[in-house]
Amino acid sequence: MGAYNYTALDASGKNRKGVVQADNEKTARQQLRQQGLTPIDLRYVSEASQTKVGYFNLRRTRVSVAELALLTRQLATMLQAGIPLDETLQSIAEQAEKQRGKSMLLAVRAKVLEGHSLATGLAEFPHVFNNLYRATVAAGEKTGHLDKVLERLAEFTERRQEVRQKIIQALIYPSVIICAAIGIVSFLLAFVVPKMITVFQQSGQALPVATQILLALSQFLQSFGLYLVIVIIAAVVLFIRALRRPLFKARMDRWLLKLPLFGKAIRLVNTARFAHTFAILTSAGVSVLEAMRIGSDIVTNTPIKESLLIATRQVREGVAIHRALKQTGYFPPMSIYLIASGENTGRLEPMLQRSAHTQEQQVERMINVILALFEPLMILVMGSIVLFIVLAILLPIFNMDQLVH
Numbered sequence: 001m002g003a004y005n006y007t008a009l010d011a012s013g014k015n016r017k018g019v020v021q022a023d024n025e026k027t028a029r030q031q032l033r034q035q036g037l038t039p040i041d042l043r044y045v046s047e048a049s050q051t052k053v054g055y056f057n058l059r060r061t062r063v064s065v066a067e068l069a070l071l072t073r074q075l076a077t078m079l080q081a082g083i084p085l086d087e088t089l090q091s092i093a094e095q096a097e098k099q100r101g102k103s104m105l106l107a108v109r110a111k112v113l114e115g116h117s118l119a120t121g122l123a124e125f126p127h128v129f130n131n132l133y134r135a136t137v138a139a140g141e142k143t144g145h146l147d148k149v150l151e152r153l154a155e156f157t158e159r160r161q162e163v164r165q166k167i168i169q170a171l172i173y174p175s176v177i178i179c180a181a182i183g184i185v186s187f188l189l190a191f192v193v194p195k196m197i198t199v200f201q202q203s204g205q206a207l208p209v210a211t212q213i214l215l216a217l218s219q220f221l222q223s224f225g226l227y228l229v230i231v232i233i234a235a236v237v238l239f240i241r242a243l244r245r246p247l248f249k250a251r252m253d254r255w256l257l258k259l260p261l262f263g264k265a266i267r268l269v270n271t272a273r274f275a276h277t278f279a280i281l282t283s284a285g286v287s288v289l290e291a292m293r294i295g296s297d298i299v300t301n302t303p304i305k306e307s308l309l310i311a312t313r314q315v316r317e318g319v320a321i322h323r324a325l326k327q328t329g330y331f332p333p334m335s336i337y338l339i340a341s342g343e344n345t346g347r348l349e350p351m352l353q354r355s356a357h358t359q360e361q362q363v364e365r366m367i368n369v370i371l372a373l374f375e376p377l378m379i380l381v382m383g384s385i386v387l388f389i390v391l392a393i394l395l396p397i398f399n400m401d402q403l404v405h
Helices: 026-034 063-082 085-095 099-113 118-122 129-142 146-203 209-242 245-257 260-282 287-300 304-318 321-328 334-344 349-405
Strands: 001-010 015-022 038-044
Touching: 001 026, 001 321, 015 245, 026 038, 026 129, 038 245, 063 099, 085 260, 099 118, 118 129, 129 146, 129 260, 129 334, 146 209, 146 245, 209 349, 245 304, 260 287, 260 304, 260 334, 260 349, 287 304, 304 321, 321 334
Parallel strands: none
Antiparallel strands: 001 015, 001 038
């Protein structure tokens, strides 16, 4: 059985869109006709296909972190209540607000009804369910503790959403200040300053250097402002495309790690993500080597990922986990100590969780420090710009006053 997205006409001639489950396309069309609908378009739901549904390309089906957290929590809750997996997926799909989410869940349910595992069904949508998610679910199915594993996944996904929201909220204020500052200064230079300086030019007096610089900037914005915006947009687009190339991304990642404060924050975020992933997978029954490999795949920074893959090979050769991770040079000493303690006492999973939690707290403190430094720095920069503009306008007035006397 499969899931099909359809576009059909009802008895009144209006377009209807939805999802129908059927063994094949012919059966799906028959079901639609039995409902009084005339099928126009029928497409099998699979991210592996290159078909489109409305404006969405199913190859790139994605859901937000918040949506994934809610979905995982619903799965865990309903399975713990003893509801069969196919009924759980059907129920969650019916509650889905977005069409693409409903289509995805019904497609996963169709795989389950065909006899496949839940992990196999989730593998149809790799852009939604990453390696960590699928491997954890697979381990839970093998051990018979899928509900408990999903509970841990739900907690991890919700925690990731909380951290993400904190970072976004922390960046809103400085982003608004920067945009407002750029907009106000650009408006002054493009429209206000030229009219005021024209008066001084008509007087025939020699303009101070600051006034000449301000006038040159104003004329540049008036003449090339639109082209400057186009160049900036093009540069951003080219930069994003260049990041898709492994070599360029690796160079950028190495450069980011060298930045003060930001580099340390990147190291902490990535190593905490690895520790969380490692802990979840080992608690689900995944082997240490496989857990380390998947944890490395979750890491986004290229140099850190490469170091973790080397550490995984070292563990395979018999090196202790904490020693291999210490040699990467990216884990804080406290995290290495906690992992070593967990390894020696047989409590690796809780120690990994504590290590990740400690690193996340450090990241939050660093964000607060960066924001505390950024706000006065931004005020200082804006004050300097405004002071320069005011002086550039007032200096010719002072000169005119001296000529009068």
